[in-house]
Amino acid sequence: MLIRDENAADVDAIRDLTRAAFEPMPFSSNTEARIVDDLRASGDLTISLVAEEHGEVVGHVAFSPVAVDGVHGGWFGLGPISVKPDRQRQGIGKALILRGLDLLRERGAAGCALVGSPEIYGRVGFESDGRLRYADIDPKFVQRIVLRGEAPSGILKFAPAFEQ
Ligand SMILES: CC(C)(COP(=O)(O)OP(=O)(O)OC[C@H]1O[C@@H](n2cnc3c(N)ncnc32)[C@H](O)[C@@H]1OP(=O)(O)O)[C@@H](O)C(=O)NCCC(=O)NCCS
DSSP, rough: OOOEEGGGGGGGHHHHHHHHHHTTTTOOSHHHHHHHHHHHTTOOEEEEEEETTEEEEEEEEEEEEOOOTTTTTTTTEEEEHHHGGGGGGSHHHHHHHHHHHHHHHTOOOEEEEESSHHHHHHHGBBBSSSOOOOTTTGGGGGEEEEEOOOOOEEEOOGGGTTTO
């Protein structure tokens, strides 16, 4: 399996993959594929990695700038992330996340945040101390990895693509 930056030829495959991965999820807003497209269109798709196997895109992860209490401060958000349904729980998501975190580190990012399951993201090092908050979501789901500096405290805000 190859993990690489997306290219223009991947756009449709990423959209289809994102729809297929989120469609069965009860928590899905069915907006995730549109969010990836909007991040790309607005210049907020800081990192977009695909997992390719035998020429097929089987996984994708997006990273985009976030703010904490209105300040970017070198922080990025992880998501949407999608793995092809019949290839889930085989390490592809983890490989995408770890590569993305390496790239953020290389760029000098301060850290990465997300809203998601501690069961999944705790396995790759994300954690919550309850001080980073997002809307009325239980703070244990608002997790982060600090790459440099202080752990963030305040209200997490994602790129505008997440809010439409
Ligand atoms: C979430 C998702 C991206 C994870 O990718 P994946 O390739 O299936 O995950 P991995 O196999 O790399 O697993 C990473 C770790 O999380 C754990 N994990 C993965 N899915 C899990 C689940 N549903 N419940 C509990 N733990 C889970 C794995 O056990 C693994 O831990 P380990 O390395 O200690 O064994 C993928 O399942 C997916 O596309 N789901 C549908 C879309 C979605 O929910 N996106 C995220 C919304 S927050």
